[in-house]
Amino acid sequence: MSREFCCSKCGLIWFDEKMNSNEVICPECKNMSNEYAIYPCDNTGWFYISDSVVKDLHERRLKIHYHKKHPWYGSEG
Numbered sequence: 836m837s838r839e840f841c842c843s844k845c846g847l848i849w850f851d852e853k854m855n856s857n858e859v860i861c862p863e864c865k866n867m868s869n870e871y872a873i874y875p876c877d878n879t880g881w882f883y884i885s886d887s888v889v890k891d892l893h894e895r896r897l898k899i900h901y902h903k904k905h906p907w908y909g910s911e912g
Contacts, residue, residue: 844871846892849902
C-alpha cells in the first residue's frame with residue numbers, strides 16, 4: 836500500500852510506501868519536513884492547506900508537479 840504526498844518546498848507530488856509524512860523524504864529536493872512541510876494529499880486536511888501551498892509555491896516561482904512514476908505525470912498545466 837502507498838500514500839500520496841506533496842512537498843511544500845518544491846511542489847512535487849508522489850507516492851510513498853511510508854504512511855506518515857514525518858517519515859518521508861521528498862525524492863526531488865530531499866526535504867524532510869524540517870523547513871517546509873510534507874503533506875499527505877489523500878486526506879481532508881490537504882483540501883484546507885492546498886491553496887496556501889500553491890500560492891507559496893507560485894510566489895517562489897514554483898508549481899505543483901508530479902513524480903515520473905505518478906499516474907498524472909505530464910498533466911501539469
